[in-house]
Amino acid sequence: MNDRKPYLVDRLQEFGITIFAEMSALAERTGAINLGQGFPDSDGPDEVLEAAIAAIRAGHNQYPPGRGILPLRRAVADHQRRFYGLEVDAETEVLITAGASEAIAAAILALVEPGDEVVLFEPYFDHYATSVALAGGRRRVVRLREPDLSFDVADLESAIGPRTRLILLNTPHNPTGKVFDAEELGHVARLAIRHDLLVVTDEVYEHLVYDGGRHIPMATLPGMAERTLTISSGGKSFGFTGWKIGWAHGPADMVSAVLTAKQSLTYVSGGPFQHAMVTALGLDDGYFSQLADDLEGKRDLLGDGLRAAGFEVFPTAGTYFVTADIRPLGFDDGVAFCMSMPERCGVVAVPSAVFYDDGEAGRHLIRFAFCKQPEILVEASRRLAGMAGSGS
DSSP states (O other), rough: EEEEEEEEOOTTTTSSSHHOOOOOOOHHTTTTTTOOOOSSSSOOOOOHHHHHHHHHHOOSSSOOTTOOOHHHHHHHHHHHHHHHHHOOTTTEEEESSSSSHHHHHHHHHHOOOOOOOEEEEEEEHOOOHHHHHHOOOEEEEEOBHHHHHHHHHHHHHHOOTTTTTEEESSEEEEEEEOOOOHHHHHHHHHHHHHTOOEEEEETTTTTTTTTTOOOOOOOGOOOOOOGGGEEEEHHHHHOOOOOOEEEEEHHHHHHHHHHHHHHHSSOOOHHHHHHHHHHHOOOOOOHHHHHHHHHHHHHHHHHHHHHHOOOOEEEOOBBBBBEOOOGGGTTOHHHHHHHHHHHSSEOEEEEEEOOOGGGGGGEEEEEEEOOHHHHHHHHHHHHHTTTHHHHH
């Protein structure tokens, strides 16, 4: 069967509509509980909403500057100093983007030549592979291995070759919920320095770390600030995923390179929301600790429900997500399982196979989002319990 897409360029033929849009559309069509796409079912802090409304009424509704409004760039720099001790020049080393997704795409387009290789940890957020393909690059993957989601340093070393340009690292990690520790980050840093590689880090879940753990930005490691582009956004930390306000910071010349690509993507975005994000980044420490505590409780609530329903549930140290193995239920095909769930039990999840180059490696795994109200998680768990023992 020929699945070739007419008109689409060769380098994008392997990609289709993102799994998140597909599963969310399935949830809407069937009325199922959507635990697939990672967005909360309630708005973020009222004071941030009010700041957005005030910005609209104050007339901040035209194009903001190409680098983003200076108050937000300063707020990003202040945030990095406050939480991580990083000194960032708001004038030259910060770029505001249309969410972290645009920052990642613009970074890859700006920094990767056709034929260059980008090292990814697998499973990976599917946007990474598309961005590498858009740039004409080639991906090399390093497997995070079950059940502890560790990686073999030898695998990382062997993935690095003469055409390797950069390592793209996501921590806390989507889809697994892994938080890379200081030793693991040290291995990445050592190899990046040895091979003179750039590192692009996706840190959008930086404040969503549980069990007393902590997020360590790659740029805080010795020798890494000068070769690291750090990316984050307001969507996950503040619950406004639809605003699409992200940022990147790094060495001035690197940020300028990313701006060159970014300005031909969206140019600018979200003028009044940029002003509101200044308020968000200035919230007190209690907001951030409460956010993590609240989501940790939801993680435990859904995890307990999934275990009671018969799933094997992997540890989740951060993010919105928990990964479950469907084999104890008598199934081994996560794609078929997820496609049948809305009709069979009224719940939507995402098959993890889409996050792997080798789909067989994640064939038996599915990902649930727990950033929902507790009563929704309880109801989803109740519905899922009915699937136990019905496999074939």
